[in-house]
Amino acid sequence: DAKTTQPPSMDCAEGRAANLPCNHSTISGNEYVYWYRQIHSQGPQYIIHGLKNNETNEMASLIITEDRKSSTLILPHATLRDTAVYYCIAALYNQGGKLIFGQGTELSVKP
């Protein structure tokens, strides 16, 4: 699996967009970018994933650069409940389901 690099922590004002970056410069052509988050003391929660195209769902948007070496998760209107650790993972779609979690970015949404 390609290694991903994320800033250890970020702050965001409530109601503003939270933009969480992720570098995956060694990602292979068939590896997807997955984003999960873990709110304190809870199980990790799937957010979104993508291969090449930008993706959007009810939770967030995922912007992947054209060279696929980096991506940004966007929470359009962050709330206090979005305070969590966000994990960016590069993984094959069919590799026996193994996702390797790194250290992630601890996002603090402040009033």
Next chain:
Amino acid sequence: DTAVSQTPKYLVTQMGNDKSIKCEQNLGHDTMYWYKQDSKKFLKIMFSYNNKELIINETVPNRFSPKSPDKAHLNLHINSLELGDSAVYFCASSQENRAYTFGSGTRLTVV
């Protein structure tokens, strides 16, 4: 209805004891996992089962023995518990390597 449920939520036990953690999913997923999250918050995969068949065993001590009686259940039995086994254990499931659904975790404390 809880999609992935783990029991118990908390488990405090003495060194040397044997204990089990149960996991059930009602999502119809084919693949189930056990992850361990230590005090430093690293999430590490332990085991993965696909349709009752073991497919991932990440060099976990053989004191840990997963058992999958059917594809909706994956239990974790731990023999001769040690202090270092104290952690939060998460069960998860997925279908065709899509988004994982995690349980809420079992916090194991060995004293």
